Amino acid sequence: MKSISGIPASYGIAIGPAFVFDRAEIVIEPHKIEDPAAEWQRFEKAREDTLSQLDEAYRVTMEDLGKEEAEIFNAQKLMLSDPELINTAKSRVENDLINIESALYETAESFARQLEAIEDEYLSARALDIRDVSSRCLRNLLGLNESPTANLTTPSIIVAKDLTPSDTVLLNKDFVLGFCTAEGGSTSHTAILARGLGIPAVVGTGTGLKEIKSGDNLVIDGDGGDVIINPDKKLVKEFSARQSRLSELQAEAEAVSHQPAITTDGHQVEVVANIGNVDGIQTAKDAGAEGVGLLRSEFLYLERQNLPSEEEQYKKYKTIADAFGELPVILRSLDVGGDKDIPYIDMPSEANPFLGVRAIRLCLTRPELFKPQLRAALRAGYGNNLKLMFPMVATVSDVESIREVLEECKEELRAEGQNVAEKMDIGIMIEIPSAAVLADQLAEVVDFFSIGTNDLSQYTMAADRTNAHVATLASGFQPAVFRLIKIVIDSAHAKGKWVGLCGEMAGELLAIPILLGLGLDEFSMNPPAIPYAKRLISSISYEHAKHVAEIAIQLRSDQEIRDYIKKEVPEVNPG
Amino acid sequence: MPEVKLTINHEVGLHARPASMFVQIAAKFSSDIEVTHGETTANAKSILAVLTLGAHQGAELLVRAEGADAEDALKALEELVADNFGEI
Numbered sequence: 100m101k102s103i104s105g106i107p108a109s110y111g112i113a114i115g116p117a118f119v120f121d122r123a124e125i126v127i128e129p130h131k132i133e134d135p136a137a138e139w140q141r142f143e144k145a146r147e148d149t150l151s152q153l154d155e156a157y158r159v160t161m162e163d164l165g166k167e168e169a170e171i172f173n174a175q176k177l178m179l180s181d182p183e184l185i186n187t188a189k190s191r192v193e194n195d196l197i198n199i200e201s202a203l204y205e206t207a208e209s210f211a212r213q214l215e216a217i218e219d220e221y222l223s224a225r226a227l228d229i230r231d232v233s234s235r236c237l238r239n240l241l242g243l244n245e246s247p248t249a250n251l252t253t254p255s256i257i258v259a260k261d262l263t264p265s266d267t268v269l270l271n272k273d274f275v276l277g278f279c280t281a282e283g284g285s286t287s288h289t290a291i292l293a294r295g296l297g298i299p300a301v302v303g304t305g306t307g308l309k310e311i312k313s314g315d316n317l318v319i320d321g322d323g324g325d326v327i328i329n330p331d332k333k334l335v336k337e338f339s340a341r342q343s344r345l346s347e348l349q350a351e352a353e354a355v356s357h358q359p360a361i362t363t364d365g366h367q368v369e370v371v372a373n374i375g376n377v378d379g380i381q382t383a384k385d386a387g388a389e390g391v392g393l394l395r396s397e398f399l400y401l402e403r404q405n406l407p408s409e410e411e412q413y414k415k416y417k418t419i420a421d422a423f424g425e426l427p428v429i430l431r432s433l434d435v436g437g438d439k440d441i442p443y444i445d446m447p448s449e450a451n452p453f454l455g456v457r458a459i460r461l462c463l464t465r466p467e468l469f470k471p472q473l474r475a476a477l478r479a480g481y482g483n484n485l486k487l488m489f490p491m492v493a494t495v496s497d498v499e500s501i502r503e504v505l506e507e508c509k510e511e512l513r514a515e516g517q518n519v520a521e522k523m524d525i526g527i528m529i530e531i532p533s534a535a536v537l538a539d540q541l542a543e544v545v546d547f548f549s550i551g552t553n554d555l556s557q558y559t560m561a562a563d564r565t566n567a568h569v570a571t572l573a574s575g576f577q578p579a580v581f582r583l584i585k586i587v588i589d590s591a592h593a594k595g596k597w598v599g600l601c602g603e604m605a606g607e608l609l610a611i612p613i614l615l616g617l618g619l620d621e622f623s624m625n626p627p628a629i630p631y632a633k634r635l636i637s638s639i640s641y642e643h644a645k646h647v648a649e650i651a652i653q654l655r656s657d658q659e660i661r662d663y664i665k666k667e668v669p670e671v672n673p674g
Numbered sequence: 675m676p677e678v679k680l681t682i683n684h685e686v687g688l689h690a691r692p693a694s695m696f697v698q699i700a701a702k703f704s705s706d707i708e709v710t711h712g713e714t715t716a717n718a719k720s721i722l723a724v725l726t727l728g729a730h731q732g733a734e735l736l737v738r739a740e741g742a743d744a745e746d747a748l749k750a751l752e753e754l755v756a757d758n759f760g761e762i
Contacts, residue, residue, distance in 0.1 A: 177694055177721045184722060222689075225725055405731070443732075
């Protein structure tokens with residue numbers, strides 16, 4: 100028995116025989132040719148084969164994952180039809196009498212290097228695409244193109260040096276239990292596709308994978324990133340038990356994902372999604388979200404060279420708010436500064452950007468940034484349930500200043516004859532300790548609160564959450580943070596206002612019983628966490644949660660709180 | 675040589691699907707078409723060359739065409755960009 104560790108790339112556990120896919124390396128031997136026309140014919144044939152394989156990859160991906168993921172194969176087809184690529188290669192064959200394999204390889208490689216030379220994540224990924232498609236074409240030329248699953252007769256775990264995105268989607272799913280590769284990272288396209296297809300995978304194990312022989316028994320732990328070779332009986336038993344518990348849990352979670360989150364004693368809370376762009380609409384709905392608790396507006400401002408216009412913002416906000424109809428969609432105004440920088444917005448360099456002019460502080464000093472966003476939101480919220488909230492509010496006068504600008508925008512829009520969402524709910528994020536302490540005063544001037552635990556923890560504990568040395572201090576499980584959350588919820592409820600929470604904590608199973616017990620009204624989280632949160636909430640009672648919360652906030656450390664919840668609420672343990 | 679100036683408003687810039695559409699439309703014309711961003715000029719019918727322009731949202735491009743259908747080609751590309759590649 101031996102264990103190799105890699106990078107967890109796609110969740111789940113696979114147990115079964117290994118199939119080592121040892122793809123013949125592409126060996127390019129440059130040599131002179133005599134008949135360029137015949138050489139070119141060989142290319143045309145290989146190109147056609149490649150294009151039809153890519154059509155198949157497109158079709159499969161479209162069916163299983165959707166248009167966005169499938170688009171990569173269309174892009175690869177276009178690359179293989181690129182006139183610059185074809186003409187350069189052709190001229191090498193016809194004029195220099197070089198064999199097509201060499202001509203194609205060097206031409207594709209030169210384009211890949213040009214794309215890599217521009218420092219841009221997107222273009223680096225396209226460099227991989229041109230290499231993927233030219234390798235596929237070269238393998239077709241050399242007669243080396245076989246699918247990793249071509250010779251499989253029993254379901255197996257594929258072990259390979261690397262799998263390309265097209266290899267991955269063209270795997271015969273009936274024969275693949277999972278895969279592990281020596282190369283690759285968790286954000287590679289292959290990993291993304293494996294997650295979409297639901298195939299457990301571990302990537303980036305390095306050379307350790309060479310020890311595996313076809314037929315070896317393997318366990319792949321797609322959560323922990325481990326590959327275990329020839330595990331003993333006890334371990335196999337443990338993993339298959341975990342495998343079945345995980346699939347039970349997943350089935351339970353999916354069964355309740357589209358039902359309201361109601362505790363066993365009838366207390367209902369809202370479970371909504373955090374999303375960052377228009378694509379998030381479908382993901383959120385599929386996961387069972389009852390609306391959007393945090394729509395980050397930064398997506399409109401990133402990856403561009405100028406400010407988005409009011410019209411562009413209006414259309415995007417409206418698309419998202421309309422998609423949810425009567426369900427709430429909470430738009431957060433531009434939250435930049437701190438660790439989020441936008442190159443074309445001139446921001447002063449500061450010694451302590453997290454304590455400087457960020458988020459609402461920046462917007463209030465820059466009407467040219469702030470007003471188009473507010474106008475767009477006020478117009479987009481007409482006829483749906485769009486709400487607005489503001490990050491980094493510290494004082495009551497912050498809210499007063501925001502309200503002044505909002506009123507100004509409303510008046511302008513009315514004068515222009517535009518439709519305006521007159522009664523749009525206005526809320527604030529509670530992420531600065533002063534706002535938590537002043538929650539009773541703030542509750543009088545806004546319609547709702549949404550607690551941002553990531554920032555609230557780091558400001559409360561004076562611990563930078565990006566600094567690994569103080570990361571445990573910045574944890575939201577600190578008793579001080581829970582006590583502030585209690586103050587916020589109690590103060591809001593006393594004034595008849597509701598409270599949500601949109602930090603990472605809302606989706607953490609260990610935190611949910613405490614937050615529920617403290618009286619939180621709305622839990623906003625990344626869509627994949629929604630089914631599991633709903634399952635947990637609907638399997639415990641509000642009375643028990645209240646009791647647990649009361650005791651938890653009296654404990655003396657984050658670890659004590661975690662241990663207590665694990666013991667007291669067994670439903671949080673996913674097996 | 676006929677030419678036209680275009681500003682890319684699409685959120686992904688002249689990348690991904692917009693780049694594919696741009697190249698596919700250019701390829702329909704027999705004229706030679708080139709597109710310049712800053713100091714880099716590319717064959718408008720080549721996806722690989724167009725990608726190396728690194729044209730993000732807000733980028734200003736100069737497109738020139740030479741040939742029998744040069745004017746039509748420029749018009750088609752201008753419409754594609756004005757229509758924001760068929761998206762809002």
